Amino acid sequence: xxxxxxxxxxxxxxxxxxxxxxxxxxxxxxxxxxxxxxxxxxxxxxxxxxxxxxxxxxxxxxxxxxxxxxxxxxxxxxxxxxxxxxxxxxxxxxxxxxxxxxxxxxxxxxxxxxxxxxxxxxxxxxxxxxxxxxxxxxxxxxxxxxxxxxxxxxxxxxxxxxxxxxxxxxxxxxxxxxxxxxxxxxxxxxxxxxxxxxxxxxxxxxxxxxxxxxxxxxxxxxxxxxxxxxxxxxxxxxxxxxxxxxxxxxxxxxxxxxxxxxxxxxxxxxxxxxxxxxxxxxxxxxxxxxxxxxxxxxxxxxxxxxxxxxxxxxxxxxxxxxxxxxxxxxxxxxxxxxxxxxxxxxxxxxxxxxxxxxxxxxxxxxxxxxxxxxxxxxxxxxxxxxxxxxxxxxxxxxxxxxxxxxxxxxxxxxxxxxxxxxxxxxxxxxxxxxxxxxxxxx
Amino acid sequence: xxxxxxxxxxxxxxxxxxxxxxxxxxxxxxxxxxxxxxxxxxxxxxxxxxxxxxxxxxxxxxxxxxxxxxxxxxxxxxxxxxxxxxxxxxxxxxxxxxxxxxxxxxxxxxxxxxxxxxxxxxxxxxxxxxxxxxxxxxxxxxxxxxxxxxxxxxxxxxxxxxxxxxxxxxxxxxxxxxxxxxxxxxxxxxxxxxxxxxxxxxxxxxxxxxxxxxxxxxxxxxxxxxxxxxxxxxxxxxxxxxxxxxxxxxxxxxxxxxxxxxxxxxxxxxxxxxxxxxxxxxxxxxxxxxxxxxxxxxxxxxxxxxxxxxxxxxxxxxxxxxxxxxxxxxxxxxxxxxxxxxxxxxxxxxxxxxxxxxxxxxxxxxxxxxxxxxxxxxxxxxxxxxxxxxxxxxxxxxxxxxxxxxxxxxxxxxxxxxxxxxxxxxxxxxxxxxxxxxxxxxxxxxxxxxxxxxxxxxxxxxxxxxxxxxx
Numbered sequence: 001x002x003x004x005x006x007x008x009x010x011x012x013x014x015x016x017x018x019x020x021x022x023x024x025x026x027x028x029x030x031x032x033x034x035x036x037x038x039x040x041x042x043x044x045x046x047x048x049x050x051x052x053x054x055x056x057x058x059x060x061x062x063x064x065x066x067x068x069x070x071x072x073x074x075x076x077x078x079x080x081x082x083x084x085x086x087x088x089x090x091x092x093x094x095x096x097x098x099x100x101x102x103x104x105x106x107x108x109x110x111x112x113x114x115x116x117x118x119x120x121x122x123x124x125x126x127x128x129x130x131x132x133x134x135x136x137x138x139x140x141x142x143x144x145x146x147x148x149x150x151x152x153x154x155x156x157x158x159x160x161x162x163x164x165x166x167x168x169x170x171x172x173x174x175x176x177x178x179x180x181x182x183x184x185x186x187x188x189x190x191x192x193x194x195x196x197x198x199x200x201x202x203x204x205x206x207x208x209x210x211x212x213x214x215x216x217x218x219x220x221x222x223x224x225x226x227x228x229x230x231x232x233x234x235x236x237x238x239x240x241x242x243x244x245x246x247x248x249x250x251x252x253x254x255x256x257x258x259x260x261x262x263x264x265x266x267x268x269x270x271x272x273x274x275x276x277x278x279x280x281x282x283x284x285x286x287x288x289x290x291x292x293x294x295x296x297x298x299x300x301x302x303x304x305x306x307x308x309x310x311x312x313x314x315x316x317x318x319x320x321x322x323x324x325x326x327x328x329x330x331x332x333x334x335x336x337x338x339x340x341x342x343x344x345x346x347x348x349x350x351x352x353x354x355x356x357x358x359x360x361x362x363x364x365x366x367x368x369x370x371x372x373x374x375x376x377x378x379x380x381x382x383x384x385x386x387x388x389x390x391x392x393x394x395x396x397x398x399x400x401x402x403x404x405x406x407x408x409x410x411x412x413x414x415x416x417x418x419x420x421x422x423x424x425x426x427x428x429x430x431x432x433x434x435x436x437x438x439x440x441x442x
Numbered sequence: 443x444x445x446x447x448x449x450x451x452x453x454x455x456x457x458x459x460x461x462x463x464x465x466x467x468x469x470x471x472x473x474x475x476x477x478x479x480x481x482x483x484x485x486x487x488x489x490x491x492x493x494x495x496x497x498x499x500x501x502x503x504x505x506x507x508x509x510x511x512x513x514x515x516x517x518x519x520x521x522x523x524x525x526x527x528x529x530x531x532x533x534x535x536x537x538x539x540x541x542x543x544x545x546x547x548x549x550x551x552x553x554x555x556x557x558x559x560x561x562x563x564x565x566x567x568x569x570x571x572x573x574x575x576x577x578x579x580x581x582x583x584x585x586x587x588x589x590x591x592x593x594x595x596x597x598x599x600x601x602x603x604x605x606x607x608x609x610x611x612x613x614x615x616x617x618x619x620x621x622x623x624x625x626x627x628x629x630x631x632x633x634x635x636x637x638x639x640x641x642x643x644x645x646x647x648x649x650x651x652x653x654x655x656x657x658x659x660x661x662x663x664x665x666x667x668x669x670x671x672x673x674x675x676x677x678x679x680x681x682x683x684x685x686x687x688x689x690x691x692x693x694x695x696x697x698x699x700x701x702x703x704x705x706x707x708x709x710x711x712x713x714x715x716x717x718x719x720x721x722x723x724x725x726x727x728x729x730x731x732x733x734x735x736x737x738x739x740x741x742x743x744x745x746x747x748x749x750x751x752x753x754x755x756x757x758x759x760x761x762x763x764x765x766x767x768x769x770x771x772x773x774x775x776x777x778x779x780x781x782x783x784x785x786x787x788x789x790x791x792x793x794x795x796x797x798x799x800x801x802x803x804x805x806x807x808x809x810x811x812x813x814x815x816x817x818x819x820x821x822x823x824x825x826x827x828x829x830x831x832x833x834x835x836x837x838x839x840x841x842x843x844x845x846x847x848x849x850x851x852x853x854x855x856x857x858x859x860x861x862x863x864x865x866x867x868x869x870x871x872x873x874x875x876x877x878x879x880x881x882x883x884x885x886x887x888x889x890x891x892x893x894x895x896x897x898x899x900x901x902x903x904x905x906x907x908x909x910x911x912x913x
Contacts, residue, residue: 048836091837
């Protein structure tokens with residue numbers, strides 16, 4: 001049995017045509033040959049999973065494509081989705097010495113994708129032989145990148161692993177939350193399928209909500225890895241927020257990626273200026289919205305989105321409304337919405353409204369995108385796992401929490417970083433579980 | 443203004459410039475040679491004329507390198523497959539239209555005096571400015587007692603050259619094969635036989651590679667292959683060495699037309715600096731077409747201008763005296779590597795090249811503190827890589843995190859920790875680091891005054907003092 005997947009959707013594919021199309025085979029070889037093969041390469045150092053970048057690139061140059069993919073997977077089981085979703089401008093490609101050579105950096109992401117696509121296209125199983133079984137049973141709560149990486153590493157070394165996912169499809173934000181023009185949900189699911197074939201068990205639409213749930217987990221497994229991500233998106237906290245026509249950024253993204261929203265018309269206002277806000281704004285444009293505003297309470301220089309994401313949004317035709325804050329959402333004419341806003345200015349450390357600057361935007365959809373709120377306090381209350389500033393406190397090197405049977409990684413620990421950070425967390429947690437087991441067995 | 447003309451080469455061949463097309467597919471017929479002259483070539487050596495052959499289908503193969511096409515080129519094509527009459531009537535036509543260009547006939551016939559006399563007479567009647575005896579073709583023809591089968595035996599070379607000289611009225615060049623342990627032996631034989639000049643080198647025996655799916659070597663002729671002749675950029679260093687050997691030997695040296703991997707004006711200048719009076723090109727013209735001669739002529743002209751040379755003869759052979767035997771090199775000459783920190787991009791290829799391929803004296807210790815001395819004092823490269831891969835890194839998601847990453851680089855654009863340092867006490871001046879460095883002029887080899895007078899190996903080991911070499 002393979003994991004559930006999504007049907008091919010030509011309309012979606014066309015509207016969200018890939019931002020960075022793959023390299024043709026010969027182009028890949030030429031690009032691979034540009035790599036200098038640095039010693040102790042800065043790209044590898046910058047990568048949270050420390051992929052041997054010159055190593056996999058040289059294998060592409062030599063035509064050893066299977067070896068290239070295995071080299072990547074050795075360090076990062078989600079090498080395929082990372083090659084699409086990583087902000088490489090601030091990671092490997094940003095660290096490339098070619099910048100100082102006054103040349104374009106090596107296109108590491110596209111080369112990595114080249115090797116990974118060929119491997120996934122081949123349908124080859126990652127584990128060609130069953131690893132030596134090990135008396136270690138682990139539950140990974142949450143089916144996103146952190147848990148997948150943790151599970152894969154454990155399976156490679158013979159542990160039995162079960163991923164517990166509350167939704168119908170695995171992959172977490174890789175499947176439901178990354179802009180489709182970067183990473184297609186189907187590509188995320190294909191990667192998960194490779195992990196399932198390694199022997200990782202999945203339980204779908206199963207959530208952990210009570211002490212009894214935790215009791216049964218503890219009875220069944222030796223360790224529990226929490227890769228639960230962040231909770232629902234934060235609310236704006238203004239009147240009218242529950243109106244129809246208000247949908248947060250993650251809801252919007254997962255709805256269009258799974259085919260539940262196929263078209264948007266009229267005017268959309270996205271509130272917030274992070275990377276997710278930009279993903280939502282761009283998606284609205286591509287789904288057909290004539291006008292998309294991105295509303296931010298501070299200025300252009302303060303946005304938390306990456307520079308290249310901001311530039312991309314401008315190219316998509318997103319318009320920016322700076323230093324404006326939403327006040328309320330009201331019903332407008334013809335079933336539309338009225339978003340009341342006001343200009344604000346910073347006085348000392350607070351933002352104060354400017355008198356007589358109120359303005360109402362007629363729109364059809366309001367998309368809050370002001371960050372994800374922390375997960376419920378369940379773990380803290382029931383298992384005394386410390387949660388600080390909404391994040392689970394875990395040791396950086398081992399992923400272990402204050403409760404020695406519980407490990408954690410990914411967004412629920414780091415507060416919301418990238419797929420590659422979650423993979424690194426999951427892998428480190430797996431390795432420390434294995435190490436603990438070895439000590440115990442010895 | 444520099445004058446690129448060649449006058450009276452090998453006792454009488456002139457051409458508007460020293461750039462000739464070698465005897466090969468680009469000079470297969472009159473139509474091609476006409477276009478080549480229009481494009482700017484000064485001369486052409488007609489594709490070898492002789493009893494017409496049947497060629498095989500699939501004739502060439504190449505060695506690509508690092509994504510670049512045709513670093514080396516291999517062929518198993520034989521001499522002209524067109525009749526002698528056709529070749530010679532076209533030659534007469536070309537000569538009529540281009541009286542001032544050099545048209546040289548490459549010749550190969552069976553090894554009898556009569557056959558050679560006949561072809562020489564017919565070719566000269568057609569108007570050839572000179573003859574090139576093909577004693578070099580390394581495949582096919584050699585199995586029939588021609589080509590390199592002649593060129594590999596000094597006696598045959600001398601004999602056939604002398605037959606040709608009995609008849610020839612135009613200059614006679616002998617084309618040398620490199621597929622021999624000492625090219626000078628055949629060059630001397632050609633000189634003894636009366637040759638007016640030489641052409642060197644012909645192609646080198648080669649198998650370029652094997653198709654790893656079918657296991658058939660290239661080029662594939664119905665499931666089998668045969669060794670061919672190698673040429674193109676890869677062979678230039680071999681050709682230059684052979685040119686130097688011939689031109690430095692008084693018993694062998696003759697006016698020489700240099701061949702082997704010449705593709706641009708720099709290559710041409712190097713062959714001329716070692717004594718060549720003209721140069722011949724094939725592979726580069728097959729790769730890019732005749733038009734490459736434009737830059738060859740312009741580039742050579744500009745270089746000659748910058749160096750104050752007015753004619754080809756002004757710089758011909760100037761590098762020849764600068765090549766000597768090893769025993770005459772100064773053992774007390776000392777250079778060390780110097781890294782320009784401003785130019786260093788931090789690839790650290792020099793570090794790993796020095797550690798794995800040289801003398802373990804380029805270190806990454808600018809931050810941790812310089813340590814001079816032998817290899818055992820330093821951490822090995824693998825430790826450094828292991829440390830990096832054990833470190834915890836995360837994506838800089840906030841502006842502040844990104845700015846923090848950009849800091850701490852020290853005074854140069856490359857972080858100080860990644861700028862290697864040369865331990866000059868251990869550096870032997872081998873050049874390896876400067877060769878692997880991707881940045882021009884970043885690593886230079888700097889002379890160190892060690893206070894010692896020049897001394898060669900020959901001087902050091904001469905006479906009774908040889909047992910006590912100076913320190």
